Amino acid sequence: xxxxxxxxxxTRKTIGKPISRLDGGMKSSGRAxxxxxxxxxxxxxxxxVTCPHAHAKVVKIDTSAAEKMPGVSAxxxxxxxxxxxxWAYTEVVGIAASxxxxxxxxxxxxxxxxxxIPHLVREADLAKAGNRAKAAGEQIKxxxxxxxxxxxxxxxxxxxxxxxxxxxxEPHGQVxxxxxxQVNVWPSTQNVSGIPGDLAQALxxxxxNIRSQMQFIGGGFGSKFAADRWGVEGSHLSKLSGGxxxxxxxxxxxxxxxxxxxxxxxxxxxxxxxxxxxxxxxxSESWASGGIGGGGxxxxxxxxxxxxxxxxxxxxxxxxxxLRAWRAPNHQQACYLTCTAMEDLAAKLKxxxxxxxxKNADLTTRPEVYRAQLKKGAELIEWSKRWHPRGESGNGPVxxxxxxxxxxWGGGGHNSQCRTNIHxxxxxxxxxxxxxxxxxxxxxxxxxxxxxxxxxxxxxxxHIGDTQxxxxxxxxxxxxxxxxxSSTRKSTVNALAKLLDAVAPSMGVPVEQLQxxxxxxxxxxxxxxxxxxxxxCQKLGVSKISEMGENNxxxxxxxxxxxxxxxxMADVSVDIETGIVKMNRVVAVQDIxxxxxxxxxxxxxxxxxxxxxxxxxxxxxxxxxxxxxVLNPEMEFYKLAGIGDIGEIIAHLDITPEHDxxxxxxxxxxxxxxxxxxxxxxxxxxxxxxxxDVPLTPNRVLAALERRNA
Amino acid sequence: MSPKKxxxxxxxxxxxxxxxxxxxxxxxxxxxxxxxxxxxxLGPGAVPITLRINGKPYSLTIEPRVTLLDALRNHLEHTGAxxxxxxxxxxxxxxxxxxxxxxxxxxxxxxxxxxxIQTIEGLTSGSQLHPVSAxxxxxxxxxxxxxxxxxxxxxxxxxxxxxxxxxxxxxKGLGGNLCRCGTYVGVRKAVLEAAKEMxxxxxx
Numbered sequence: 059x060x061x062x063x064x065x066x067x068x069t070r071k072t073i074g075k076p077i078s079r080l081d082g083g084m085k086s087s088g089r090a091x092x093x094x095x096x097x098x099x100x101x102x103x104x105x106x107v108t109c110p111h112a113h114a115k116v117v118k119i120d121t122s123a124a125e126k127m128p129g130v131s132a133x134x135x136x137x138x139x140x141x142x143x144x145w146a147y148t149e150v151v152g153i154a155a156s157x158x159x160x161x162x163x164x165x166x167x168x169x170x171x172x173x174x175i176p177h178l179v180r181e182a183d184l185a186k187a188g189n190r191a192k193a194a195g196e197q198i199k200x201x202x203x204x205x206x207x208x209x210x211x212x213x214x215x216x217x218x219x220x221x222x223x224x225x226x227x228e229p230h231g232q233v234x235x236x237x238x239x240q241v242n243v244w245p246s247t248q249n250v251s252g253i254p255g256d257l258a259q260a261l262x263x264x265x266x267n268i269r270s271q272m273q274f275i276g277g278g279f280g281s282k283f284a285a286d287r288w289g290v291e292g293s294h295l296s297k298l299s300g301g302x303x304x305x306x307x308x309x310x311x312x313x314x315x316x317x318x319x320x321x322x323x324x325x326x327x328x329x330x331x332x333x334x335x336x337x338x339x340x341x342s343e344s345w346a347s348g349g350i351g352g353g354g355x356x357x358x359x360x361x362x363x364x365x366x367x368x369x370x371x372x373x374x375x376x377x378x379x380x381l382r383a384w385r386a387p388n389h390q391q392a393c394y395l396t397c398t399a400m401e402d403l404a405a406k407l408k409x410x411x412x413x414x415x416x417k418n419a420d421l422t423t424r425p426e427v428y429r430a431q432l433k434k435g436a437e438l439i440e441w442s443k444r445w446h447p448r449g450e451s452g453n454g455p456v457x458x459x460x461x462x463x464x465x466x467w468g469g470g471g472h473n474s475q476c477r478t479n480i481h482x483x484x485x486x487x488x489x490x491x492x493x494x495x496x497x498x499x500x501x502x503x504x505x506x507x508x509x510x511x512x513x514x515x516x517x518x519x520x521h522i523g524d525t526q527x528x529x530x531x532x533x534x535x536x537x538x539x540x541x542x543x544s545s546t547r548k549s550t551v552n553a554l555a556k557l558l559d560a561v562a563p564s565m566g567v568p569v570e571q572l573q574x575x576x577x578x579x580x581x582x583x584x585x586x587x588x589x590x591x592x593x594x595c596q597k598l599g600v601s602k603i604s605e606m607g608e609n610n611x612x613x614x615x616x617x618x619x620x621x622x623x624x625x626x627m628a629d630v631s632v633d634i635e636t637g638i639v640k641m642n643r644v645v646a647v648q649d650i651x652x653x654x655x656x657x658x659x660x661x662x663x664x665x666x667x668x669x670x671x672x673x674x675x676x677x678x679x680x681x682x683x684x685x686x687x688v689l690n691p692e693m694e695f696y697k698l699a700g701i702g703d704i705g706e707i708i709a710h711l712d713i714t715p716e717h718d719x720x721x722x723x724x725x726x727x728x729x730x731x732x733x734x735x736x737x738x739x740x741x742x743x744x745x746x747x748x749x750x751d752v753p754l755t756p757n758r759v760l761a762a763l764e765r766r767n768a
Numbered sequence: 769m770s771p772k773k774x775x776x777x778x779x780x781x782x783x784x785x786x787x788x789x790x791x792x793x794x795x796x797x798x799x800x801x802x803x804x805x806x807x808x809x810l811g812p813g814a815v816p817i818t819l820r821i822n823g824k825p826y827s828l829t830i831e832p833r834v835t836l837l838d839a840l841r842n843h844l845e846h847t848g849a850x851x852x853x854x855x856x857x858x859x860x861x862x863x864x865x866x867x868x869x870x871x872x873x874x875x876x877x878x879x880x881x882x883x884x885i886q887t888i889e890g891l892t893s894g895s896q897l898h899p900v901s902a903x904x905x906x907x908x909x910x911x912x913x914x915x916x917x918x919x920x921x922x923x924x925x926x927x928x929x930x931x932x933x934x935x936x937x938x939x940k941g942l943g944g945n946l947c948r949c950g951t952y953v954g955v956r957k958a959v960l961e962a963a964k965e966m967x968x969x970x971x972x
Contacts, residue, residue: 082905083897085913086920088848088888095847103842158842159831227852227860227914227948276850276914277948310853496912496949661908661954668950693853693946701952702939 112686228276231307281318321348348381449746459744471540472531536724549607670733822890
């Protein structure tokens, strides 16, 4: 078998270099075409009529006035009479027309009668959940009763992290054309390869008749994997419009309400320790919701495997839009419920959290990694200089505080196939049906190919985002970089081996003595005996080389692996008169294996931290108990951080030979996990009191201060 | 250290806590309308208009209710400006009209007649990126890229008026654009680098 292993760190020419993203110029010049930018003369614009009620039965639908409007090309009932609607903004009727304005006018002419049914849309108050609350059954480990009895220090608290919305800037949707037996779809998706199979089931046509293509996507964050109802109904509208392409993108409010959210988690947590800070016991009553199907069950206690535990978790079924995967599913919630309680325990013990989290690191699966990261993080955030015991933040209305939290994730590579073509004229094509979410997938694939073939990156032509190419997995769970880098490595190694076979005879040396370096094929250790890449490729005569490479997620062969730790710390200032929290500095220390492109890796961490700031301070989907609908489905009331809200962000990548030898590990999720909690802990440290629920809005900060002063 | 209750019973703390969200809403209403009322009524059907975009006239027939953003995207194949919030919050649709940075989703196309409309498509000619676009690449001020054209136009408009910005100026000047991937660290660096590159009015 050929040697696919990564070249040694010190010999790499392209891998490991901070190269700017290859499609950066396309994006920053406005030339990148997203699915939502698709235009064609015969394009039909579709809109969806949605249900205003959270829980209702569809009684009657009258679309006759809409159908008669000039310009309307198709009307399709999505939720026929009799359907029980389980959340507001559910799709009821789809309309396609020659312009968006006509489609919207037609939508207003659709008459729908509903029978409204009582709803539950808020889960924060478990007492109101009634029979919507389903207990999962108690889980016991060790002897929690005895452990709590024997503990020196115990704290109890209630903590909450609400539902938030993905708020991808490009809404969910697609352009789709169903003509005869063929469906062409241009979706905004994290899963180009998976769309045909998904659509085929719903449309009852073979997946082989469906082609899915996408070059750019305006954000996904875990919410764009499926063809979705709008994909299926958009296809039907196209067919009903005589096979014309139909553009169906959700409007902003619909997108926020139904196209994805991160489930909530609330918990009453009790945690105990010995005087010396050793954690001994955990008890949790937690509940969560992510819609009518209940919520996620966060893995608590998080990272720290506390020896004695009693856990009860309840899923609450709410009449709200369904949950979707969110950058590190369940981990943000688990981290929040665990590391807030741990910080509160440390405060009661009057222990420095760096010391407390380090001391207990033996309860984790990677104690040395976390201890080293806590030390590094503390150094970068100037912990020893700036930390003070909780609340001892001096006089004056602005209180400064530090907080930390830590996280873990997998990140092994997904299944991926790649094909490399080397043509007799020297051109090289690398082909795989992956997608670049803005993480830099295009760039890192090209770096790997260039490295293997000894070529500049500009000599590689990369094709992605088309189901006519070899399939690659969905981009979720930090699995892409491991998958595509490994399949590309194997495919390019295989293709190069064929090329070397072809040129070895003319160079008069055994093939093992040849290597590709600096745009040449040369004899190892003798650069005078060489051919240019082009001259070497001419030896192929008229036939091109076309070689596959595959990453099998169950057997990555050392090229990629899984399992990382990370620590994040926050330095905040809180004005106790206004309740406003200001970010001073964030430090993110991350263990990430072999780093193909440190510039893009840093961007991933910066972005993840900024999402953490948004979730810690601003974001929350607010449901109205009375009407059952979302109160803030538009972006002026669904708040995100702006450029002036983030402070300084320091990303520290653990790039060392020891980490490097683990191969490539995904980076999307891990840095997106623990900052929310680190910020909440920093605020508690600053103001001397725990604000139980994020986001830490001025309102909540002030309420916590008032409670303490009462 | 309990705060003193003011005489009217509303503490500063309670007041700010209570109005947090409302205050943002009023900001939008204060956005000045771009066009003066000419008194002439148009529509409701489609009307012929001409828009001057990146120095070139474009004639189209459009309903008066169509925004400049939708006219650019759906009728003129200028898809760099993106529709994200569609209500003047996120800045993804930013263009420059008569040297002023505007959200094109808040302007009617009919009101943008007889004005100089600059879009991202006019910024770069050929393969040479405009210094602002180039700085976004160099400093990785973008990920998915959907907010990027709006950010680049906002940065261009900002730098045209503030050629020597400080770090704090950049944070204030670019505060009208939102990014979901979290690219602000790169954007801050990019705008400062572009300012240096553009000194002396080059490529303005």
